[in-house]
Amino acid sequence: MFLGLASTAGLAMPGLGEAKVAGACATSPVWRRGAEGERLADLGNGRFLNPVLSGDRPDPNILKDGADYWATFSSFDYFPAVVIWHSRDLVNWRPVGPALTVPLGSVWALDIAKHDGRYFIYIPVFNPTDPSFSAGPAIPCKIFVVHADRMEGPWSDPVDMDIKGYIDPGHAADEDGKRYLFLNGGARVRISDDGLRRDGPIEQVYEGWPIPEDWIIEGLALEGPKILRRDGWFYLFSGQGGTAGPPTSHMVIVARSRSINGPWENCPHNPIVRTVSAGEPWWSRGHGTAVQAPAGDWWLAYHGYENGYRTLGRQMLLEPFVWDADGWPRMTGGDLSAPLPMPAARRAVGPGLALSGPFKPDDMGSRLAFFAPGVDYLDRVAFKDGTLTLKAQGKGPAESSPLAFITGDRSYEMIVDVELEGGAQAGLLLFYNARYFVGLGSDADALHSYKVGQEQSYPPPGPAVGSRFSLRVVNDDNVASFFIRGAGKAWRKIISYEVSSYNHNLADGFLSLRPALFVSGNGQARFSNLLYRGRDGPRA
The missing domain is CATH 2.115.10.20 (Glycosyl hydrolase domain; family 43)
Structure with missing residues (x-):
C-alpha cells in the first residue's frame, strides 16, 4: 500500500474561471464556505441562502x-x-x-x-x-x-x-x-x-x-x-x-x-x-x-x-x-x-457530510452509494485503516455499479489514490447512469477515457502509469478535466469534457451527475486519501 500521492498540494485549481452559463442569473450570490470549500446555507449572521x-x-x-x-x-x-x-x-x-x-x-x-x-x-x-x-x-x-x-x-x-x-x-x-x-x-x-x-x-x-x-x-x-x-x-x-x-x-x-x-x-x-x-x-x-x-x-x-x-x-x-x-x-x-432570516437560531446537531477524509464503514448510505447494485453489493466493499477496497464487477464502467458521491458545488475538485490488484481496471467518473458518463480509468497496461458511456480512442489517452497512481477530476462550471499521476510524478491531464447536458432532460431517470469510483475486470482496487474541495467563483 502506498500513501500520500493525493496531498493537499494537489488541491490548487488553476483555470477555474468565472464562466457564464447561458440563461443563468446575471449575478451570483455568495455562500458561506465550509472546511472543504463547500457552500453552506447558514451564513452565520442569522440568515441563510x-x-x-x-x-x-x-x-x-x-x-x-x-x-x-x-x-x-x-x-x-x-x-x-x-x-x-x-x-x-x-x-x-x-x-x-x-x-x-x-x-x-x-x-x-x-x-x-x-x-x-x-x-x-x-x-x-x-x-x-x-x-x-x-x-x-x-x-x-x-x-x-x-x-x-x-x-x-x-x-x-x-x-x-x-x-x-x-x-x-x-x-x-x-x-x-x-x-x-x-x-x-x-x-x-x-x-x-x-x-x-x-x-x-x-x-x-x-x-x-x-x-x-x-x-x-x-x-x-x-x-x-x-x-x-x-x-x-x-x-x-x-x-x-x-x-x-x-x-x-x-x-x-x-x-x-x-x-x-x-x-x-x-x-x-x-x-x-x-x-x-x-x-x-x-x-x-x-x-x-x-x-x-x-x-x-x-x-x-x-x-x-x-x-x-x-x-x-x-x-x-x-x-x-x-x-x-x-x-x-x-x-x-x-x-x-x-438571503432569508433563519427559521431559528442555529441549533447544531453535529457536523454535516464531509466528502474528504478516510473511508469508513458508515460512509455507506451517507457519503457513498452504489448505482443499481446486485443483492450482494455490500460484499463488494471492505474498509480498513481509512482505505476502501472495492471488488471488480463487469467488463467496464457501465457494468461496474460505480460507487458514487453527491456533491452540491458548481465547481469542485476531487483527488483519490488508487492501487490495483489482479486484472482490475479502476477509475474516476462523473456518472449520470450506465449509458451516460465521462471519466478516466487505468489498468496495469493502458489508460481508458470515457464519454457518453463509451470508451474513446481519440485523443489517445497515452501510456499507463502502473498499478499505483492518483486520479483527479476538476469540474469547472460543467467543464470536467481528468488527470492522472504515478508515484513521484507530475499530474498529466488526459481529457476535458463539457458535461452540462448530463441531466434528466437528455438522459432521463431523475438523477444527477456524481463523482464516482469504479472497478471492473478481475481482482480489486484500493482507494485512499480522498480529498475534495468545492469552489464557486462569482460570475459576471
Whole structure:
C-alpha cells in the first residue's frame, strides 16, 4: 500500500474561471464556505441562502417530531437508500444513515410519518423488470413500508403493502385516527391501523388544479400529496406540471377540506410556488412539504434545479409562508435569490457530510452509494485503516455499479489514490447512469477515457502509469478535466469534457451527475486519501 500521492498540494485549481452559463442569473450570490470549500446555507449572521441542502436531494419530505426535524429524499437507483437527515433549525442538517439496504428497484418520492409513537417510511419502488410490480397499464410500482421505534433505527425489513401502480404516498389520519395514504393522480387508499398494509380500495378523491393551457409545462403530473391538519381544515399540498422539462414546469398547489373525505376546494391563488421565468435562479420549483419552525412560523420545503446546473440534480429549498386572513398559505420568499432570516437560531446537531477524509464503514448510505447494485453489493466493499477496497464487477464502467458521491458545488475538485490488484481496471467518473458518463480509468497496461458511456480512442489517452497512481477530476462550471499521476510524478491531464447536458432532460431517470469510483475486470482496487474541495467563483 502506498500513501500520500493525493496531498493537499494537489488541491490548487488553476483555470477555474468565472464562466457564464447561458440563461443563468446575471449575478451570483455568495455562500458561506465550509472546511472543504463547500457552500453552506447558514451564513452565520442569522440568515441563510438557499439551497439548504445542496446537490441531489429530490422530493424532500420532512417530519417535525418535537424539537427534531427528520428529512429524507428519493434515492432512485442508489443503495443503501432512504438516507435520513436530522436538524433542529431546518437549515443545518446531518446524515443519520440509510433506512433501506435491500435493492428492490428505484426508490421514488416517499413519506415519513409518526403514528402512535412509532415511525414509518412509506416507500414507492419502481421496477419495470419484475412482473410482480406490474398493474396493467399503470406505473410498474409497489409501495413498501419500513418502521422503527426510533428515527435512528434499526429499521424493519421492507413490507409489501399490496398497493400497485401508484407512487408518491402521503400518510394521513382522519378525525377518528383511521389511516390513509394519498397517492399520485389524486388517489387515496385506506391502510390498516398498524400502518403496514392496504385495507380498502383505491379511490379517486381529488382532480388537481386546472393549469392554464398556455403555460409551458412538462405535463399535468399531479403528484407528491402531503396532508397537513390545521385549525379544523385538512390541507392537501401537491406538485403539478412535471418535475423537469422546461424551467417553468413544476409548481406547488394547495387544496383544503373540512373532512379528509373532501370535497377539496382549490386555493384561489394557486400555484403558491412556481418558476415563472427561465431567468430565475431556481427552475422547476415544486413538490412541497409544509413544516412548522421552532418559533411557530411556517415554511415550505421543496426542490428545484439550479439555473445552469441541472447536473447537480434537484436541490432542497426552504421558503417561508404565512396564513392569510382566509386561512390560505401565501409564500413570502420571492425567487430565493436573496438571503432569508433563519427559521431559528442555529441549533447544531453535529457536523454535516464531509466528502474528504478516510473511508469508513458508515460512509455507506451517507457519503457513498452504489448505482443499481446486485443483492450482494455490500460484499463488494471492505474498509480498513481509512482505505476502501472495492471488488471488480463487469467488463467496464457501465457494468461496474460505480460507487458514487453527491456533491452540491458548481465547481469542485476531487483527488483519490488508487492501487490495483489482479486484472482490475479502476477509475474516476462523473456518472449520470450506465449509458451516460465521462471519466478516466487505468489498468496495469493502458489508460481508458470515457464519454457518453463509451470508451474513446481519440485523443489517445497515452501510456499507463502502473498499478499505483492518483486520479483527479476538476469540474469547472460543467467543464470536467481528468488527470492522472504515478508515484513521484507530475499530474498529466488526459481529457476535458463539457458535461452540462448530463441531466434528466437528455438522459432521463431523475438523477444527477456524481463523482464516482469504479472497478471492473478481475481482482480489486484500493482507494485512499480522498480529498475534495468545492469552489464557486462569482460570475459576471
